[in-house]
Amino acid sequence: MAMQDFAYVIVGGGLAGSSAIEGIREIDKSGTILLISDEKHLPYHRPPLTKKLWLGKKKVEDIFFKDQKFYDDNGATLMLATRVAAIDAASKTLSDETGRTFRFGKLLLATGGRPRRLTIPGGDLPGVCYYRYLDDYLATKAQAGEGKSAVVIGGGFIGSEIAAALNVNHVAVSMIFPAATLCNHVFPADLGAAIHERYRQHGVNMLPGDRAMAISRTGKGWLTRTQNGREVESDMVIVGVGIEPSMGLAKSAGVHTGSGIVVNAYLQSSHPDIFAAGDNAFFPYQALGMSMRVEHWDNALSQGKKAGRNMAGAREPFMYMPYFYSDLFEFGYEAVGDVDSRLETFADWEKENDTGVVYYLRNGVVRGAMMCNVWKKLDTAREMIRKAHRVAARELAGAIR
Numbered sequence: 001m002a003m004q005d006f007a008y009v010i011v012g013g014g015l016a017g018s019s020a021i022e023g024i025r026e027i028d029k030s031g032t033i034l035l036i037s038d039e040k041h042l043p044y045h046r047p048p049l050t051k052k053l054w055l056g057k058k059k060v061e062d063i064f065f066k067d068q069k070f071y072d073d074n075g076a077t078l079m080l081a082t083r084v085a086a087i088d089a090a091s092k093t094l095s096d097e098t099g100r101t102f103r104f105g106k107l108l109l110a111t112g113g114r115p116r117r118l119t120i121p122g123g124d125l126p127g128v129c130y131y132r133y134l135d136d137y138l139a140t141k142a143q144a145g146e147g148k149s150a151v152v153i154g155g156g157f158i159g160s161e162i163a164a165a166l167n168v169n170h171v172a173v174s175m176i177f178p179a180a181t182l183c184n185h186v187f188p189a190d191l192g193a194a195i196h197e198r199y200r201q202h203g204v205n206m207l208p209g210d211r212a213m214a215i216s217r218t219g220k221g222w223l224t225r226t227q228n229g230r231e232v233e234s235d236m237v238i239v240g241v242g243i244e245p246s247m248g249l250a251k252s253a254g255v256h257t258g259s260g261i262v263v264n265a266y267l268q269s270s271h272p273d274i275f276a277a278g279d280n281a282f283f284p285y286q287a288l289g290m291s292m293r294v295e296h297w298d299n300a301l302s303q304g305k306k307a308g309r310n311m312a313g314a315r316e317p318f319m320y321m322p323y324f325y326s327d328l329f330e331f332g333y334e335a336v337g338d339v340d341s342r343l344e345t346f347a348d349w350e351k352e353n354d355t356g357v358v359y360y361l362r363n364g365v366v367r368g369a370m371m372c373n374v375w376k377k378l379d380t381a382r383e384m385i386r387k388a389h390r391v392a393a394r395e396l397a398g399a400i401r
């Protein structure tokens with residue numbers, strides 16, 4: 001079969017990959033585009049998989065990034081359920097698992113991340129759900145309901161959100177996680193303790209300071225054994241213990257990788273025709289003056305689009321400060337910048353551990369802000385972080401309301 005040639009090839013049909021099409025078309029109206037994704041679905045938004053789909057606020061058909069017509073209208077060829085196996089940077093070609101090869105002018109690696117696996121006995125059993133994909137939602141939803149039970153392993157974003165979603169859907173949930181409180185990488189200790197208490201009040205069986213050590217099947221269900229000697233039976237086991245950025249293809253292409261695919265301000269890798277964006281990209285975060293990877297929705301959308309524009313020749317640095325959000329029962333927030341709980345934090349509450357703003361500071365400079373049940377203040381927070389003025393933490397009282 002003759003090798004097919006495309007001006008732009010995008011590997012990965014997540015949000016970064018699909019928004020790159022918009023970016024390319026803003027600059028280049030006609031260059032050929034191929035998007036290859038190993039998922040069988042059209043690109044979709046992941047946040048509803050742990051939120052609105054469970055609350056009846058969205059249906060599966062509402063979560064797609066765009067419909068098929070968008071891809072047709074933009075002249076983008078979609079190749080779904082297709083896994084790219086290797087890249088040859090010298091000849092600017094890539095091949096899929098069946099041996100088909102494609103030549104690219106510019107390539108975007110929007111391969112995102114894959115769920116980190118548990119390396120414990122039973123961690124690889126079929127049916128243990130490493131929650132990330134639409135298929136995981138569909139499988140979990142089919143099993144969920146009154147009288148069912150779930151063990152959720154992991155107390156970060158995914159674990160906390162899916163536990164709340166299942167609890168609202170009348171599933172008896174036990175959460176096992178090593179920290180003392182939920183989302184401890186982000187929440188200061190007091191807020192973490194308050195959220196933890198919220199979960200307990202909703203009836204979630206909280207097992208902090210513990211780890212799953214073995215998972216086994218028991219007839220139709222599961223038995224999870226923990227380090228502290230607990231044995232928890234359940235109908236489902238759901239794991240959310242973080243992701244590993246997908247860098248295998250980048251490595252096969254010989255581009256620089258570290259804790260992500262290393263890109264410059266233009267989202268260009270060490271090979272000038274290969275770009276990366278989204279969960280897998282280790283990029284210079286201009287406003288914070290450091291390089292990092294960001295595993296959030298708004299980052300994937302904005303970086304994907306910018307990478308698309310730059311692949312088409314715009315050559316614009318990525319300056320945007322992405323935000324992220326989460327909903328844990330009645331507690332919702334939006335956050336921007338560096339919200340690492342190891343920084344100095346100052347919480348300015350209107351209602352303690354419920355409504356207010358948490359500031360994250362380093363050497364007296366605001367690096368990040370989390371607006372808890374406070375909305376539409378992201379730009380104010382962005383400006384504060386960009387200005388990087390020195391402040392005494394208490395002077396921040398009332399700064400964002």
Ligand SMILES: Cc1cc2nc3c(=O)[nH]c(=O)nc-3n(C[C@H](O)[C@H](O)[C@H](O)COP(=O)(O)OP(=O)(O)OC[C@H]3O[C@@H](n4cnc5c(N)ncnc54)[C@H](O)[C@@H]3O)c2cc1C
Nearest residue numbers: 012014015016038046047084112113278279295296297300
């Ligand atoms: C359940 C869930 C809830 C979330 N909620 C929030 C939230 O509330 N707020 C927030 O800010 N963020 C949230 N996130 C994070 C956010 O969704 C991600 O940051 C974003 O989806 C990353 O997009 P991406 O395109 O970079 O990567 P991905 O979404 O990982 O997409 C990469 C795609 O590439 C495919 N791929 C990988 N390798 C290959 C290959 N070799 N060949 C072909 N295809 C390949 C993958 O299968 C995948 O389809 C959530 C994530 C999950 C999983």
